[in-house]
Amino acid sequence: MRIQVPDQSSGRLSDAWRFCVGTGRFELALRRDYQDSLALIQREVGFRHIRGHGLLSDGVGIYRPYSYQGSRQVRYAFTYVDQVIDAYLELGIAPFIELGFMPRELASGEQTVFWWAGNVTPPSSWTQWAALVRATIAHLVDRYGIDQVRGWPIEVWNEPNLKEFWADADQDVYHLLYEVTASAVKEVDASLQVGGPAISPGADEWLVRFADFVAQRGLPIDFVSRHAYTSGPAQHVPFGVHQTLAPATDLLAQFARPREQLRGSALDGLPVHITEFNSSYRPDNPIHDTAFHAAYLAPVVAGGGDLVDSFAYWTFSDMFEEIGVPTALFHGGFGLLTHRQIKKPTYHLYAFMARMGDQLLARGEDHLVTRDADGRVTVLAWAPVFPAAGDSHLLRLSIPLAGKESGPAFGLRSRVNEQMGNAWAAWNEMGRPLSVRPRQLETLREVAEPVRSHSQLSIAAGRVELDLVLDRHEVTLVEITAVKDETPPWWDDDRMLG
Known part of the structure; x- marks a missing residue:
């Protein structure tokens, strides 16, 4: 037929697919291979924002306590932050800021996540945490101007519903983290965008409780965020995994769920950002490297903009070390590009979308x-x-x-x-x-x-x-x-x- x-x-084609893309931890952007890859993808696709973990972790080095004349003080060092964001802006992409993880010397515990050991415990001092947030956001406003920074969404933490990312997956303590953090952001400037809770799939009840908490406390919130993946449990082999996949329509169903859940609530009508999505949640699943993957995600990239304000592919590059340094060029990494800028089939799905009309x-x-x-x-x-x-x-x-x-x-x-x-x-x-x-x-x-x-x-x-x-x-x-x-x-x- x-x-x-x-x-x-019938209208304009949504470009929610290019609003944001994911990346490995923040300081990886200092590497040449990372910047070469990002330059290529910006030439041929052109994402508007980029989001990754670890802005406040020790590898970026912002939080630097010291003692002087018997008094404990803190210096906030933005040496790496400035280099990374300057490079982003030169390439036509702006940060989607994720506030996490906890600096070791501000942490209340020793629990970490990933090979690079991001601390996932609450702060030992909520006052010091609020000061760190204020100092970081105020520095960005001072360096880049409020007109620019008010366009950078600021997300509080990452997947706090998982015990791997937030100690004991304690929702009540996350609510306190959100309250302190969002309030500190707004103290810098009320026009800045702040939101959360950046939950992973399988924790829908978190969003309803979060909405109730924010409404009851009258807290600032400018957007809602969550993640979407469709893979089953990991079946481990040396240096990799295999997983079953649900149909890609399940991704679209996950995209739609926040608005369904929040209908009639105090958060009804807020922008919804899917700040991570992919098929597998593992950075060592070979499915990411295949032609199957591009065809699998095509209906999602083509239609996801009808359901959310943005959905960020996780990630633009295989420059990514959550489970360690990759052992082969093709290793099942999340990236649209491998190390050394080899384009995967799913890269072309995005490059094709970039060539389409509106x-x-x-x-x-x-x-x-x-x-x-x-x-x-x-x-x-x-x-x-x-x-x-x-x-x-x-x-x-x-x-x-x-x-x-x-x-x-x-x-x-x-x-x-x-x-x-x-x-x-x-x-x-x-x-x-x-x-x-x-x-x-x-x-x-x-x-x-x-x-x-x-x-x-x-x-x-x-x-x-x-x-x-x-x-x-x-x-x-x-x-x-x-x-x-x-x-x-x-x-x-x-x-x-x-």
Whole structure:
């Protein structure tokens, strides 16, 4: 059956998918490979904010207590903070600030999370914690200006519903943390955005209790945040895991849940930010590196903006060390890019979205069609992965080209699937080298690019009939532009050789 794409736009395509992207811990941004990767992704995708853990942890070095003449005092050092945020802004991306984790010398306990040992215990002094928050936010306002910083959302902690991220997963103590932190932020400037509770999946009851607490105490809150993942328990193998996955529609259901839960509450109508999402919550699951992953997430990236104000892919790069230094180039990392800037298939899903227009024409279970201000029509199509994918998938569209009743059109198709634009598959065929040689690295970069083809299409009655055969786990972008023929009258292809 051929799908008739409407002539008129049904509205603007949400760009909630590019509002924010995740990153490894804050100080990793000081590394060259990190900044090279971020520069690439900003050129070809262009995210607006970036969020990661560890701003207040010891690796960034803000909280520096000392004794002088018998008096204990604190110096707040922003040496690394300034370098990182300066680099972000130079690349056209701003922080989505996560306030965490606890500096060791301000912590009430020894519990840590991750290989890099972020402390996850409450502060030993709530007064000192509030002072740290005020000093950090005030420094940002002083350095970058209130007009800029009021556009940077400020989130209180990360996944406090999990005992791994907040001692005993004590919700009452988290509520106190939120109250002290949000109040300290607003003391700097009332126009700053603060929110939470950044809960992980499976803790929906936390959000309802959090909303009640904030309302009863009359606390400031400007947005609500949570995370979304669809993987089951980890099945461990050396240096990796395998997990079952729920259908990607479960991600969309998780996106929708905060608004459903908060309907009629004091927080009803607040912006909702999904500050982390992915299939697996593990940074060593090989599914992240595959063509399957791009096709799996395509309907989420195409449609998630109808449900939330933003949803941040976790993460932009494999520069990420929660469970230690990776042992291979492809290791199942969260990133859209590997170390050394090799593009994964899911990178191209985002790069394709960045090339689409903002006028929404059609959206279905396997396609998204848009138009831009110049009349260029773009089709994002994907082979569904649930139920189990076959060898190919046929999509037939009838597409309007505004202002042109007949004549030729130019079509450019970019493809990623099990064989095309798939560096992970090539790395497998190389024997999965743990340390790639320079020639292998260049080869992987080359084969990571989408396979592009072009053709002349026919416009009849203002429409182009487009038939797409998508291979297994394929994501395709087709760009269609009406042709203005400027061939001179003397041109004769038959005389190319004289």
